[in-house]
Amino acid sequence: MAIEAVKDYFAQQGRANDVMEFEVSSATVELAAQALQVIAARIAKTLSFKNENGCILVVTAGDAKVDNRKFKDQFGIKAKMLTPDEVLEFTGHAVGGVCPFAIKTSKVKTYVDVSIKRFDTVFPACGSSNSAIELTSDELYQYAQGLMWVDVCKDWVAS
Template sequence: MAIEAVKEYFRQYGREKEIREFAESSATVELAAQAVGVIPARIAKTLSFQGETGCILVVTAGDAKVDNVKFKAEFGLKARMLTPEDALAQTGHAVGGVCPFGIKNPEVKTYLDISLKRFDTIFPACGSSNSAIELTCDELYRYSQGLKWVDVCKNWEE
């Protein structure tokens, strides 16, 4: 199970027991927000795209939408999301639980969108469709092994 891989990943930081597992689904931003008890914007959703040489993960705020023009300016290619099968093959996590932790393929590159920076803490999934962990943006950057903060989203500005 992917959540087991994420728990094992967080064990190195002593944080595996902080992963929350819910009785109900948290597979969408809205369901995750209900399960955690926060506004949808504080859910850190992880989107998987086809890069030039493999998978690109972009972690964004729950209320943000990818802006194709910004995405192309940042990455030099059109935003093409992976199929659910390809996302699972690249990350080891099924859609609804995709996260930047415990990634199956070490070639996957992770970026964090600045839409997250307006919150003290956010809640990314942990490899299953009913899990999350509360992290600061700095912790998310560190634990996700993020390459850099990017500005590739729209419709989130306050």
């Protein structure tokens, strides 16, 4: 199971006990916000896009939307989301639990959007549709093995 791989990953970081599992679904931003009793913007969602060699993961704040122009300017390609089967193939995580942790292939490149930086902590999924971990933006970037901070989103409000 993907959540087990993520738990193992965080165990190696000394954070095994920080992975939370819920009795309810956290498969969407709204459901995760309800499960955690936080505003939706603090849910760190991981979006998956096709590129020529595999995929790009962009971790954004829950209230942010990808800006197609910014995405193309940053990556040189059109923002085309993966299918659910492709997401599982590349990341090892099913839609609803996609996260940038415990990715087993070098065909996945992870970036973190600046929309995350406005919060002290955020809550990304941990490989299942009922899990999360609380991380600072810098911890998220570190554990996601982010290649760089990017600014590819719109419709979020700086705090």
